[in-house]
Amino acid sequence: MTSTPTAGKAGRRRDPEKDAQILQATLDVLAETDYADVTIELVAARAGAGRHTIYRRWEGKDELILAAIACTDSADLGPDGLPDTGTLRSDLLALLDPNWMGGSERRLRILSSVSAMITRTPSAVDAVTKAIVDPSTAAYRFLIQRAVDRGEYALPHNLDALAQVIPSMAAYRAFFMQQVVDEEFMLSIIDGVVLAALREPSAANR
Amino acid sequence: MTSTPTAGKAGRRRDPEKDAQILQATLDVLAETDYADVTIELVAARAGAGRHTIYRRWEGKDELILAAIACTDSADLGPDGLPDTGTLRSDLLALLDPNWMGGSERRLRILSSVSAMITRTPSAVDAVTKAIVDPSTAAYRFLIQRAVDRGEYALPHNLDALAQVIPSMAAYRAFFMQQVVDEEFMLSIIDGVVLAALREPSAANR
DNA sequence: AGATTGCGGCACTGTGTAGTGCCGTATTAG
DNA sequence: CTAATACGGCACTACACAGTGCCGCAATCT
Numbered sequence: 001m002t003s004t005p006t007a008g009k010a011g012r013r014r015d016p017e018k019d020a021q022i023l024q025a026t027l028d029v030l031a032e033t034d035y036a037d038v039t040i041e042l043v044a045a046r047a048g049a050g051r052h053t054i055y056r057r058w059e060g061k062d063e064l065i066l067a068a069i070a071c072t073d074s075a076d077l078g079p080d081g082l083p084d085t086g087t088l089r090s091d092l093l094a095l096l097d098p099n100w101m102g103g104s105e106r107r108l109r110i111l112s113s114v115s116a117m118i119t120r121t122p123s124a125v126d127a128v129t130k131a132i133v134d135p136s137t138a139a140y141r142f143l144i145q146r147a148v149d150r151g152e153y154a155l156p157h158n159l160d161a162l163a164q165v166i167p168s169m170a171a172y173r174a175f176f177m178q179q180v181v182d183e184e185f186m187l188s189i190i191d192g193v194v195l196a197a198l199r200e201p202s203a204a205n206r
Numbered sequence: 207m208t209s210t211p212t213a214g215k216a217g218r219r220r221d222p223e224k225d226a227q228i229l230q231a232t233l234d235v236l237a238e239t240d241y242a243d244v245t246i247e248l249v250a251a252r253a254g255a256g257r258h259t260i261y262r263r264w265e266g267k268d269e270l271i272l273a274a275i276a277c278t279d280s281a282d283l284g285p286d287g288l289p290d291t292g293t294l295r296s297d298l299l300a301l302l303d304p305n306w307m308g309g310s311e312r313r314l315r316i317l318s319s320v321s322a323m324i325t326r327t328p329s330a331v332d333a334v335t336k337a338i339v340d341p342s343t344a345a346y347r348f349l350i351q352r353a354v355d356r357g358e359y360a361l362p363h364n365l366d367a368l369a370q371v372i373p374s375m376a377a378y379r380a381f382f383m384q385q386v387v388d389e390e391f392m393l394s395i396i397d398g399v400v401l402a403a404l405r406e407p408s409a410a411n412r
Numbered sequence: 413a414g415a416t417t418g419c420g421g422c423a424c425t426g427t428g429t430a431g432t433g434c435c436g437t438a439t440t441a442g
Numbered sequence: 443c444t445a446a447t448a449c450g451g452c453a454c455t456a457c458a459c460a461g462t463g464c465c466g467c468a469a470t471c472t
Contacts, residue, residue, distance in 0.1 A: 009440090009441075009446075009447075010440065010441040010442070010444095010445060010446040010447070011439075011440060011441075011445080011446040011447025011448070012438065012439035012440055012446085012447050012448040012449075013439075013440070013447080013448075014447090014448065014449095015448075015449085018448095018449085033325075033326075034322050034325050034326060035242075035322065036241075036242040036322060037326075039428085039429060039430085040429080040430070040431085041429075041430090044450090048450090049449080049450075050449060050450040050451060050452095051430090051431080051432095051450090051451095052432085052433095052448090052449075052450080052451090053448075053449060053450075055430095055431070055432085056448080056449090060430075060431080061430070061431095111382060112321065112325065113325070115318065115321055115322070115381060115382065116240050116241065116242060116321070116322040118381075118382070118384060119239070119240050119318065119319070120239075120240060120243075125383070125384045128382060129382075129383060132382075133382055133383060156398065156402065157397060157398050157402055158394050158397065158398025158399070158402075160394070160398075161375075161394045161395055161398035161399050162398060162399060164375060164378065164379075165371065165375065165399055167378065168374045168375040168377070168378035168379075169367075169370060169371065169374040169375070171374070171377075171378055171382065172370065172373065172374035172377055172378065173370075173374075175321060175324075176317060176321065176324070176334060176335075176338075176339055176377065177331070177335060177339060178324060178331045188364050188366070188367045189367055191363060191364065192362070192363050192364025192366075192367035192368060192403070193364070193367050193368060193371055193399065193403055196362065196363055196364075196402075196403035196404075197398070197399055197402035197403040198402075215416075215417075215470090215471070216414095216415060216416040216417065216470065216471040216472070217415080217416040217417025217418070217469080217470065217471070218416080218417050218418040218419075218468065218469040218470055218471095219417085219418075219469075219470070220417090220418065220419095221418075221419085224418090224419085245458085245459060245460085246459080246460070246461085247459075247460090250420090254420090255419080255420075256419060256420040256421060256422095257420090257421095257460090257461080257462095258418090258419075258420075258421095258462085258463095259418075259419060259420075261460095261461070261462085262418080262419090266460080266461080267460070267461095413472105414471105414472090415470105415471085415472085416469100416470085416471080416472105417468100417469085417470085417471095418467100418468080418469075418470100419466105419467080419468075419469095420465105420466095420467090420468105421464105421465085421466095422463105422464085422465085423462100423463085423464085423465105424461105424462080424463080424464100425460105425461090425462080425463100426459105426460085426461085426462105427458105427459090427460085427461105428457105428458095428459095428460105429456100429457090429458095430455105430456085430457085430458105431454105431455085431456085431457105432453100432454080432455080432456100433452105433453085433454075433455100434451105434452085434453085434454100435450105435451090435452085435453105436449105436450095436451095437448100437449080437450090438447100438448080438449075438450105439446100439447085439448075439449095440445100440446085440447080440448100441444105441445085441446085441447100442443105442444090442445085442446105
């Protein structure tokens with residue numbers, strides 16, 4: 001009711017810009033350091049805000065981080081943002097360049113930082129799942145499904161499992177092995193696992 | 207030189223049992239809570255030791271945790287500890303029962319807790335890689351290679367990539383999705399990804 | 413025995429950070 | 443105008459934990 005900006009109240013209005021700036025700053029810090037090292041002080045400084053401005057909007061640190069995760073930009077993982085090169089192999093590979101390095105590498109870092117939070121804050125699982133895990137899986141599922149639809153491959157035995165291969169293996173490598181997710185690695189997964197698990201359609205191809 | 211237990215020194219000897227008890231307690235706490243929540247106090251209490259006894263043996267918290275990781279028991283992942291049921295499928299599945307739930311689930315929790323440490327302590331990567339990541343991958347590589355050797359499957363295009371599939375996907379699921387790694391899930395990976403990516407050998411099989 | 417070191421328990425210091433209160437200033441409604 | 447609210451900056455409290463010193467006791471060497 002009174003949540004509209006133009007409520008019949010006196011006083012200065014909250015700057016809607018600030019919300020976005022603070023959430024972005026939170027994601028930045030989260031992408032750079034660990035969850036435990038994310039201090040409100042740091043976020044406030046990064047956002048050019050006072051701590052009060054943060055506490056006025058969110059209950060505490062956890063609420064802030066949850067809100068930030070929820071607004072992670074995953075637009076590039078929607079059907080419209082995905083590459084369409086003609087073959088599944090180059091589609092999957094295309095997802096690497098401006099995406100893994102621009103969008104998804106950031107997502108991966110955030111995912112990694114938030115992992116510490118996941119183990120103790122149950123609601124963090126939902127936030128991460130909705131904002132990061134599900135969109136990633138959905139993107140790969142979409143690409144594979146489209147390749148099947150166009151007759152490039154037969155419908156696999158378990159599409160959901162296959163769609164999780166790349167996000168899982170990329171996360172494992174970047175995260176636990178601290179090694180770069182580069183083209184060479186992606187190719188080894190794409191050719192050695194994903195495409196290897198797919199079969200040509202029953203009708204002869206090529 | 208003077209490192210042997212019977213050095214010509216006066217005074218009470220260090221209890222070698224204590225080292226093991228403290229490291230085990232560290233792993234226990236690490237498996238139950240997050241890295242940030244691992245307090246020396248907690249470890250000491252769990253080990254029935256005083257904090258001094260810990261600080262006398264290790265420089266600080268990080269050294270302690272690194273030492274604990276290094277002594278993670280991965281004997282069950284050596285060739286002698288692995289199942290040998292006759293088929294790759296049941297070998298992979300057999301690794302789930304007393305192993306994923308007994309040994310590897312614990313390893314997974316530890317892996318997850320330590321992830322926060324990985325991002326800031328470079329040496330943690332080595333410790334985790336040596337103690338947990340490499341042995342797991344090696345175990346799956348061994349099982350697949352053996353199946354190839356006995357003629358069950360042809361040598362895959364990329365054995366290393368395939369050997370990482372299960373640890374990666376299990377970690378991703380347990381860790382980021384906070385869902386159980388049960389038989390149903392394992393079967394979906396085994397049948398939907400790993401075995402799907404393997405081909406019968408050139409000579410007709412069965 | 414006497415000296416020396418290990419051990420558990422307690423108290424203490426130092427540090428870092430979440431969260432709050434206050435102040436001066438800016439914005440907006442009436 | 444005045445009142446009310448937002449904002450940045452600063453100071454302050456509360457708390458948790460790393461790391462250390464001290465005490466009394468136990469074990470082992472000469």
